[in-house]
Amino acid sequence: MDDLFERWAAYNADKRAGNTIKRYRASFRSLGAFASQRDARSLNSDDLFVWAEHRRDAEGVSPRSINKNDLVAVSSVFQWATGRSGGQILPHNPARGLCLDEPRIVAQRERTFREHEINAILRAASAVAQDHDNITRSAVRRWCPWLAAYSGARIGELTSLARQDVRIEGGTPVMDLRITKTGEPRTVPLHNHLIEQGFLAFVEASMGGPLFYDFKRHKANAETSPAEQQAKAVAKWVRATVNLDPAVDPNHGWRHTFKTRALGAGIEERLRDAITGHRVASVGRRYETPPLSMLSAAMKQFPRYSL
Template identity: 30%
Template structure:
């Protein structure tokens, strides 16, 4: 070992001396070293393998992987072989045309098929597995849907749904299904939340912070991957929501895992709850021009505008992504959100109108009073 070190030092000194004397020719002794092979990244040629690598690095959600995986398989079939180099711009244009000819909507092709291919090929480009992304400039013109009515429920539709939630369920209806019908429309009406943010709730998500009962909506169940706190409306508490939560122990509020047919990350139990609730609402006579669950989200926004709710606070309550970096600063405290939510009208299903709830600062001293002046 000592001899080898001494020899290496002597060769290095000889090389430096030659450089010092103006000789910069290649070192004749360098040939004794093997060529460096380390650090080279394995070359991926498979389209499917590229998608799997992209999904892993980007940490795509299980539902996205389930949706996009078969799309990538269809791309392989169209191309003719599982080879990244076989995907050309011409092939992509032909694939787009074939999908549209099969009757798929322009929106589905653009937001599903082309989006999956484009993202996968862009990842492959970044890994230097391909030289260009043949899907990068593929465009699909999507006609804007014409609107024939409000996006949210009308007051009459809202009352129809909320009245139905109070009806006695049939003996064949499970406790969890009955609870979903009883409570989820009311919660959505008073929070503007996405339905699956509510169907996934467990008792631990209902807490009291700064003296305010709140829903803690978990990040993994939101569209923005950010948790948020939403105060529980007094009207929900008066109707007994917290008692129902307590009765569930540690069980999810709106489904029984033991009674479910093996939910997965791609098909969670709580997602099915939302789908079945939508089917039930449709049967109440709610027209197809409004989404049966998402209609509450739009109606909440309309009610918030009408009540003069602070727009930034409303967006945080509903889980909208901030419009810019400045809007992302700060935390919404429970008492601040509660102050704004108290501006919203209360739904009184026994009467044709909705009554205003007390405004903070104007009515707080009258603790026994819950409803005030009537609105339109």
């Protein structure tokens, strides 16, 4: 099992996002442990289904997560192993079509932040004072909620920012989001309110390198990157600081909030998608790359948060 996965990972090192390979590895470790590292060629669909049930019943993983993550990962690797690039190690894909029944989940509320939640999070962020003993911890709390509020970017994309990623292009202050979930980098204009608050001055005063984490504070060989660790730390801090409804995500809620506010401001869909990094729905739209001038105009149209 381990050998099969590592072959797949090596083949896809330049084809799949690093986070995807990491997620798949976690699923394969679980399967390998459950199957006592049996030869992958000996596994059938019944074995995989029993493993999926074990994930659900013994490990407490939700059926939706198992279907979306574990079974997708295993099916992808096994399918590769049936083809020429995978050496045709497997005669067929035993994970094809497998899924667990998912209980119907009734949403408890909308995924966007409500006004009092927006105000509470952003006020808490604005009140963060510089911690000279842990500068990046105070910086990530001070700036990442505001950056997410004015870009809809994933927190992990923001915590990956380095000093050189914030720059001026054609007179427009921008941030280059290089590490993204899709693996496709994008450039996002900075809202004027961020500049007024001193974000560019903060970047200019930084020592160089990552803005929101310090390599010295993280293990070199940790499976979770420093940026991801900081993203999780932001969520934990927001939960501990703000009386946030448990049904809304303290980080991802900004993506929903930004797009909802952008919709209300009349910003067209393709510009909302370009700023947030959402994939477009049609083939024709994929030929269109909104220029920075359009994105900048859209960002000027985005309403300012008034606390």
